[in-house]
Amino acid sequence: MRNVESRYQGRVTVLRGLSLTVQEGQLAVVLGSNGAGKTTLLRTISGLIPDQPEKGVIEFEGKRLNGLDPEDIAALGIAHVLEGRGVFPELTVMENLLLGAYRRADRAGVREDLERVFGLFPRLKERHRQLAGLLSGGEQQMLAIGRALLGRPRLLLLDEPSVGLAPKLVSEIFQVLKEINRQGTTMLLVEQNARVALEVADYGFVLETGRIVLEGSAEQLKANENVQEMYLGVQKETSVKGYRRWKPKRRWA
Amino acid sequence: MFFWQLVVSGLSIGSLYALVALGIVLLYRTSRVLNFAHGDMSMISTMVAYSLLTVAGVAFGPAAVLTLAAGFALGALFYFFVLRPVKEATLLGQIITTAGFSLVLSGLAVVVWGADTKVLPFPLSRAVVYRIAGVSVNQVALGSFAVAVVAMLGLYVLVQKTRFGLAMRAVSQNDVAARVLGIPVRRVFAVTWGVSATLGAIAGMLLAPVTLVNPSMMFDPFLKGFAGAVLGGLDSLPGAIVGSLIIGVAENLFGGYVSTSLRTTVAFLIIIAVLLVRPEGLFGHKFMRRV
Numbered sequence: 001m002r003n004v005e006s007r008y009q010g011r012v013t014v015l016r017g018l019s020l021t022v023q024e025g026q027l028a029v030v031l032g033s034n035g036a037g038k039t040t041l042l043r044t045i046s047g048l049i050p051d052q053p054e055k056g057v058i059e060f061e062g063k064r065l066n067g068l069d070p071e072d073i074a075a076l077g078i079a080h081v082l083e084g085r086g087v088f089p090e091l092t093v094m095e096n097l098l099l100g101a102y103r104r105a106d107r108a109g110v111r112e113d114l115e116r117v118f119g120l121f122p123r124l125k126e127r128h129r130q131l132a133g134l135l136s137g138g139e140q141q142m143l144a145i146g147r148a149l150l151g152r153p154r155l156l157l158l159d160e161p162s163v164g165l166a167p168k169l170v171s172e173i174f175q176v177l178k179e180i181n182r183q184g185t186t187m188l189l190v191e192q193n194a195r196v197a198l199e200v201a202d203y204g205f206v207l208e209t210g211r212i213v214l215e216g217s218a219e220q221l222k223a224n225e226n227v228q229e230m231y232l233g234v235q236k237e238t239s240v241k242g243y244r245r246w247k248p249k250r251r252w253a
Numbered sequence: 254m255f256f257w258q259l260v261v262s263g264l265s266i267g268s269l270y271a272l273v274a275l276g277i278v279l280l281y282r283t284s285r286v287l288n289f290a291h292g293d294m295s296m297i298s299t300m301v302a303y304s305l306l307t308v309a310g311v312a313f314g315p316a317a318v319l320t321l322a323a324g325f326a327l328g329a330l331f332y333f334f335v336l337r338p339v340k341e342a343t344l345l346g347q348i349i350t351t352a353g354f355s356l357v358l359s360g361l362a363v364v365v366w367g368a369d370t371k372v373l374p375f376p377l378s379r380a381v382v383y384r385i386a387g388v389s390v391n392q393v394a395l396g397s398f399a400v401a402v403v404a405m406l407g408l409y410v411l412v413q414k415t416r417f418g419l420a421m422r423a424v425s426q427n428d429v430a431a432r433v434l435g436i437p438v439r440r441v442f443a444v445t446w447g448v449s450a451t452l453g454a455i456a457g458m459l460l461a462p463v464t465l466v467n468p469s470m471m472f473d474p475f476l477k478g479f480a481g482a483v484l485g486g487l488d489s490l491p492g493a494i495v496g497s498l499i500i501g502v503a504e505n506l507f508g509g510y511v512s513t514s515l516r517t518t519v520a521f522l523i524i525i526a527v528l529l530v531r532p533e534g535l536f537g538h539k540f541m542r543r544v
Contacts, residue, residue: 046433050341074435086430088423099423102416103435151435 015040015053016210022155022188022203027181029189029197029218031227032207038190039083041207042157045188046080047073060155075103079153083160085144089133093124096132096143100150110150117146120176138169145177155186162193174200198222257388259509260502265394266463267501268401272456273471273478274485274493275408276449281487282425283445286347290331290355292475295453296468297358298324299373300366302458303466306374313376320458321451328450329443336446337439362468373461397459404455405494411448412490421445425488477501477520484524486537496535499523 015037022028032038043049045058047070058065065073074080079100088096097117101110118125121142127135132143141161148156161177162170170193178200181187191197198204204221206214214224221227273291280288288294301323305316331354339350381392412418424431424441432438456478457471464470481500485492500520508516527535 048429048433069439070429070432071435071438074433079435080433082430082433086427086433088426088430090426091419091422095419095423099419099431099436100434102420103437147434 015044017056018207018210018212019056020205020212020215022186024186025181025184026203027178027187027189027201028203028205029191029201030205030207031191031194031197031221033192035209036207037210038192038207039159040210042080042159042188042190045073046070046078046157048080074151077152077154078157079148079151079155080157081144081148081159081161083163085137085140087132087135087140087143087147089131091132092129093132093135093143094128097124097128097147097150100147103151109152113150113152117149120149120179121146138165138173141165141173142176145173145180149180149185153185155188156180158187158189160190160192162191162196170196171199194227254387255509256506259505261388261390262394263502263505264498265390265398265501266505267481267498268398269456269459270474270477270481270501271494271497272401272404272452272459273474274482274497275405275490276452276456277479277482278485278487278490278493279408279412279445279449279452281482282490283421284347284428284442285344286336286351288449289348289352290358291351291449291453291478292471293355293358293362294324294327294331294450295457295475296471297327297362298450298454299457299461299466299470300362302454302461303366303371303373307371313374317458321454324450324454325447328446328448331450332443332446337442359468366468368468371466373458373466375462377462379462393462400455400459404452408448408452408490417441417444473517476517477504480520480524484527484534486534489534489536492534492536 018037018041020028020030030038030041040049044053045065047065047068053066060073060076060078063076065076065078088099091099097114098110101113104110118128123139124142124146127139132140135143145158145161158177161173165173174196177187177189181200189197189201198218198221201218204216204218205212206221206227214221214227216224273295276291276295277288280286280291298320302316302320305311305319306313309316311319335350335354336347339347342350375393377392377396379391379393382389383392383395384390410418412421420431420436420441421444423436424438428438431441453471456474460470460474464474477500478497481497482493483496484499485494485496500523503523504516504520507519531537
């Protein structure tokens with residue numbers, strides 16, 4: 001995507017001239033604090049904000065996505081795992097998964113992918129007859145990811161998969177994400193939990209107030225002083241009083 | 254025996270209210286839009302049936318099928334040409350749009366078909382009366398009850414047993430998630446509108462022997478169906494049926510024992526009473542969310 005600006009209600013500008021490229025096969029992560037525009041970025045890509053982006057071009061495999069309806073964008077092979085999971089609470093786990101494959105006509109392929117998802121998340125198999133609304137938060141996240149995979153996406157957008165989950169579950173889910181990526185699905189992941197995200201990602205972007213202020217490979221970002229300070233919580237100087245009174249000066253780019 | 258007589262005829266008319274109510278609830282569940290044009294869409298379909306039967310001289314069977322198709326088309330076209338272009342309107346805006354469409358349709362009916370009352374040629378007769386276990390039922394009441402039940406079963410199969418019905422339920426629970434999964438949400442909405450209008454067309458044709466055909470024929474049944482839907486809980490399909498049957502029976506009992514002129518009022522008194530105790534309706538969901 002190039003030079004994208006996106007607003008809400010035509011008033012609040014959230015993304016300001018943002019450009020980023022995700023290479024095929026990559027597991028890219030966008031880091032940013034609250035209100036940086038991470039969710040808006042994903043929602044703009046998948047067409048969920050009507051009549052946005054205001055400016056700029058979003059392209060997927062050479063095809064412009066601007067102005068397309070979300071269902072058409074999904075049909076191109078972009079799956080979006082929503083923030084807050086977005087499972088259908090009154091349908092069973094199985095029904096939720098099958099809805100992920102709604103567009104597909106190849107039954108054999110769907111069954112194969114179903115087995116693959118159950119292989120990645122054995123817990124979904126145990127609970128496939130339960131109502132999705134009764135699952136725990138982690139299971140719902142697994143369901144949301146599995147459901148997206150059943151559409152055989154070529155690009156998977158993930159909005160904060162770690163939110164509200166226990167640390168152990170978070171690393172479990174990220175390991176699965178890494179595995180899915182290794183099996184050939186390109187991913188763009190948006191995360192506040194920088195430590196876990198940089199652990200699995202190949203490439204990263206830092207988003208602040210609607211702009212990309214830094215990008216680089218996961219190793220470069222992990223080594224970056226400012227990223228360490230802001231997102232990884234590494235402190236170089238220990239404070240005398242045990243807390244910090246100053247805000248570190250950031251020198252991006 | 255008089256009591257059971259009233260109950261049976263109440264169930265018969267209640268089943269027609271239920272068809273109206275199902276159309277309203279089906280739309281409300283999927284899109285949260287209350288369709289105030291539902292009654293007038295049904296009326297237009299009935300007018301089409303009238304024209305097919307009298308002017309074009311089509312036999313009743315084919316005419317009924319054509320009418321249902323016309324009803325479906327009317328609903329789907331309304332979605333594509335009116336509601337979809339205003340998709341950025343607020344929910345209230347969309348609801349007002351349906352109210353406006355209702356006025357357009359009733360005006361259209363007067364211009365095309367005239368405001369006078371017509372008689373729809375109907376293959377069943379009210380003069381033929383069957384006696385079942387001491388209760389007498391006329392042919393129209395029995396036939397319309399049977400057709401209504403078949404229509405409800407059809408709707409049940411569509412919503413609960415088909416792939417498309419699964420998509421409809423998904424859209425009603427979380428339409429954003431449905432969109433990003435690539436479920437054809439536009440088509441789901443259009444078909445939902447079509448099915449809703451088809452149910453209305455069935456109700457309109459079955460009501461025609463009772464209310465006769467004129468531009469305001471659906472006014473009262475629409476209100477009763479709406480009342481039944483609210484009573485049963487606006488987001489519950491079984492609730493719409495039960496609520497409408499209760500309305501039908503209650504107003505008939507009241508009409509039989511107390512006063513005919515006040516029987517519409519009693520329907521609404523029941524609603525007020527029920528909603529005081531259960532604001533979400535008999536079968537409706539409480540607005541609760543797991544955190």
